[in-house]
Amino acid sequence: MEKNFLEVDKLQTAFQTDKGEVISVEEVSFQLRPGETIGIVGESGCGKSVTSLSLMRLLGHSGVIKKGSITFNGRDLTKATEAEMRSIRGNEISMIFQEPMTSLNPVFTVGNQMLELINLHMKLPAKEARAYAVEMLTKVGIPRASEIIDEYPHKLSGGMRQRVMIAMALSCKPKLLIADEPTTALDVTIQAQILELMKKLRDESNTAIMIISHDLGVIAEMADKVIVMYAGQVVEEADVFTLFDDPKHPYTKGLMDSIPHLEHDSDQRLFSIPGTVPTIHNMPKGCRFHTRCQYATEKCAHEKPPLLPIQPESDHRVRCWLQQDDPHRAPIQPRTEVIA
Amino acid sequence: MFQYIVRRLLIAIPVLFGVTVFSFFIVNLAPGNPVEMFVNPDTTQADIELKKEALGLNDPIYVQYVRWLGNLVQGDFGYSFSTYEPVLNMVSSRIGPTLLLMGTALFVAYLIAIPIGVLSATKQYSWLDYLSTSVSFLGISIPHFFLGLGFIYIFAVQMHSLPTGGMNTLGSEGGFSDTFKHLIMPAMVLAAGIAGRMVRYVRSSMLDILGQDYLRTARSKGLREFFVINKHGFRNALIPIITVIGIDVSVLIGGAVVTEQIFQWPGLGQLTIQSIGSRDYPTLMAINFLAAIAVLSSNLLADIFYSVADPRIKYD
Known part of the structure; x- marks a missing residue:
C-alpha cells in the first residue's frame, strides 16, 4: 500500500x-x-x-x-x-x-x-x-x-x-x-x-x-471510500462496500432509504428524512442530527457524540451515541411508506 | 458583419432625414427671426421686408425646408445669416477644439474612473468603496456651470495659475503649453461628471461579474487575483461600459454647450449658443445634422464593439 x-x-x-x-x-x-x-x-x-x-x-x-x-x-x-x-x-x-x-x-x-x-x-x-x-x-x-x-x-x-x-x-x-x-x-x-x-x-x-x-x-x-457529512461534520466514514452494505448512522441509513429502487411498487412513497438541515446560526446542541432522528434519546440532545470506530481498529467510523452505547439495541429497519 | 454594417448605414438615411425635418420645423417655431438682429432705429419696414425676401424667409416653411434639403444633398450647407460666412467653414473650424476638449475629458475621466470602479467593486463596502461612490455621486450631481465657476474662482481669480477662458492667450502665439493651460479647467469640469457616472457603471457591472463561476475556475488554476479580476472579470464587464462610452461620445460631439460657454471655448457648443441667439437657422441646422450623425455613428460603433468584446454577440 x-x-x-x-x-x-x-x-x-x-x-x-x-x-x-x-x-x-x-x-x-x-x-x-x-x-x-x-x-x-x-x-x-x-x-x-x-x-x-x-x-x-x-x-x-x-x-x-x-x-x-x-x-x-x-x-x-x-x-x-x-x-x-x-x-x-x-x-x-x-x-x-x-x-x-x-x-x-x-x-x-x-x-x-x-x-x-x-x-x-x-x-x-x-x-x-x-x-x-x-x-x-x-x-x-x-x-x-x-x-x-x-x-x-x-x-x-x-x-x-x-x-x-x-x-x-x-x-x-x-x-x-x-x-x-x-x-x-x-x-x-x-x-x-x-x-x-x-x-x-x-x-x-x-x-x-x-x-x-x-x-x-x-x-x-x-x-473507494466515503465520508458522509451532516451539518458541517463527518458523521460516518467507511469504505464504499461497508457503507452501502451496513450503514450505521441513522442519517446514512436515511440517505440510503431515500434512493428510489426499480423493484419498488409504484404506489410506494419514497422515504425522505423529515425536516431540513439546521441553519448554521442555530445548530442543535448535542448530536446535530437529533432533531431529525427517530432514535434520538435524551443523551443525543445534550452531549456531542465523537467520531469513533465501530470496533477497535476498524476503518468504519461513526458519530452516533446509538453505536457506542448499546450494541444490543434493535436494528434499524429500512423504511418505505405505502400511500393509503 | 459587413452586411450588418451596410444595413445599419442604409437605415441611418431615413433616420437622418427625419431628424432634419423635425429640427428644421422646431428651429423655425422659435419666436423671433434673424432679421430682427439687424434692426436699429433707422431701419424701415421696407428694409426689413427686403431683407426677409432676400433670405427667403417669406416663403412657406416647407418650401424653405425643401430648398435647404436640396442644397444639403449637393453638399451645400448654405451661408450663415449673421456672419455671411459659409456654414461649412464655421462648423468645421469649431470641430477641432470640441474634439480636443472632448477627447481630453473622456480620456482623463476613463483613466481615473475605470480602475476606481473596478477597485470599488472588488473591495465592496470598504472605506475605499464608500469614498469612491460618494465622490462619484458628487461628480454626477454638481452642475457644470457651478463647478466651472468654482474652478475659475479658485484657480484663476485666487491662485492666478490658470486662464479664465478661451483657447489661447490673446495676442500670444499660442502653442501647445498655452492651449494645454486653457484646456485644463473645462476638461476637468466635463471629466468630473463623466467619471462620476463611469465609476458607478463599472462598479455595478463588475459586481455582477464577481460572483461568476468562471472566476472561481480562474482562481482554481492558480492565477493571480490581479489577472482573475482584470482579465477574466473586467473583460466580461465591458458590455455596459461600451454602452456608456457610446452615449458619452455622441453627447459630447454635439458640444458641451454650458462648459464651452463658461470657458469661452471656441467649440461647437459655443457656436450653438451664438447661433440660437442670432436665430442663425442654417448654422443651427448644420450643428443639429452633425450631432445626429455623431449619435447614429457612435451607436453603430458601440454595437460593433459589443461583438468584439463578447463573442456570443453575433450580427448577421
Whole structure:
C-alpha cells in the first residue's frame, strides 16, 4: 500500500457574516492515497463544497481555516503562503465544478483558457503547449480537438464543456482532482460518460479523486471510500462496500432509504428524512442530527457524540451515541411508506 | 458583419432625414427671426421686408425646408445669416477644439474612473468603496456651470495659475503649453461628471461579474487575483461600459454647450449658443445634422464593439 499523500486533520472552517462568525465545517478528517477516490456525500448545506474549497484555500474574503491541518505531500496547506498555494492550484490539486455551463469564461476561447493554465505551470514553448492542449482535449474524447480548441465555450454542449474542464484540470497531472458535483448539471447518459472518463483517466494517471455528490449512485460508482457529512461534520466514514452494505448512522441509513429502487411498487412513497438541515446560526446542541432522528434519546440532545470506530481498529467510523452505547439495541429497519 | 454594417448605414438615411425635418420645423417655431438682429432705429419696414425676401424667409416653411434639403444633398450647407460666412467653414473650424476638449475629458475621466470602479467593486463596502461612490455621486450631481465657476474662482481669480477662458492667450502665439493651460479647467469640469457616472457603471457591472463561476475556475488554476479580476472579470464587464462610452461620445460631439460657454471655448457648443441667439437657422441646422450623425455613428460603433468584446454577440 502506498502512503497517504493527503491527510486532513480536524479541519475547521469559519466564515465572517453580518451576524458574526459562523463555523461552516468542523472536525473533518480523512486521508487519501495516490490513485484512491474518496466520496463526500450529504445534503445541500452540509459543508461538502466548503471542505473542498478549504483544500484549495479558495474560501474568499470572509472564509478562514480556523483549526486543523491539511498535510499535502508533507506540507501543511493551512500555513502555506498565497504564492505557494497558487503554484499548487491547478498544478498539484485541481478542481472541476458543478456547472459546466458557467465554469468556462464566455469571452475566451477554449484554447486560450487551457493555455493560460499550461503556461502558468508547465513552461512549454508556444507550439508544444498548443499541441499538448489538443492532445488533452483528444484524451477526454472531444472530437475535432484541433478545431474545438479555437471555439468559444458557448459553441459547446454541457457535456463537452465538462470534458474541457476535465482536460484542463488534468493538464498538469495533478496528484488530486477535486470534483464538486461534476455530473449534477448533466443529463443521465452524459453523466455516465463523464464518470467513465474520470475513472479511465484516474487509472491511467494514478490521480487521486475527491468526488463530492449528493447522488449516492455516483459515489457507489466512483469511490473507494466515503465520508458522509451532516451539518458541517463527518458523521460516518467507511469504505464504499461497508457503507452501502451496513450503514450505521441513522442519517446514512436515511440517505440510503431515500434512493428510489426499480423493484419498488409504484404506489410506494419514497422515504425522505423529515425536516431540513439546521441553519448554521442555530445548530442543535448535542448530536446535530437529533432533531431529525427517530432514535434520538435524551443523551443525543445534550452531549456531542465523537467520531469513533465501530470496533477497535476498524476503518468504519461513526458519530452516533446509538453505536457506542448499546450494541444490543434493535436494528434499524429500512423504511418505505405505502400511500393509503 | 459587413452586411450588418451596410444595413445599419442604409437605415441611418431615413433616420437622418427625419431628424432634419423635425429640427428644421422646431428651429423655425422659435419666436423671433434673424432679421430682427439687424434692426436699429433707422431701419424701415421696407428694409426689413427686403431683407426677409432676400433670405427667403417669406416663403412657406416647407418650401424653405425643401430648398435647404436640396442644397444639403449637393453638399451645400448654405451661408450663415449673421456672419455671411459659409456654414461649412464655421462648423468645421469649431470641430477641432470640441474634439480636443472632448477627447481630453473622456480620456482623463476613463483613466481615473475605470480602475476606481473596478477597485470599488472588488473591495465592496470598504472605506475605499464608500469614498469612491460618494465622490462619484458628487461628480454626477454638481452642475457644470457651478463647478466651472468654482474652478475659475479658485484657480484663476485666487491662485492666478490658470486662464479664465478661451483657447489661447490673446495676442500670444499660442502653442501647445498655452492651449494645454486653457484646456485644463473645462476638461476637468466635463471629466468630473463623466467619471462620476463611469465609476458607478463599472462598479455595478463588475459586481455582477464577481460572483461568476468562471472566476472561481480562474482562481482554481492558480492565477493571480490581479489577472482573475482584470482579465477574466473586467473583460466580461465591458458590455455596459461600451454602452456608456457610446452615449458619452455622441453627447459630447454635439458640444458641451454650458462648459464651452463658461470657458469661452471656441467649440461647437459655443457656436450653438451664438447661433440660437442670432436665430442663425442654417448654422443651427448644420450643428443639429452633425450631432445626429455623431449619435447614429457612435451607436453603430458601440454595437460593433459589443461583438468584439463578447463573442456570443453575433450580427448577421
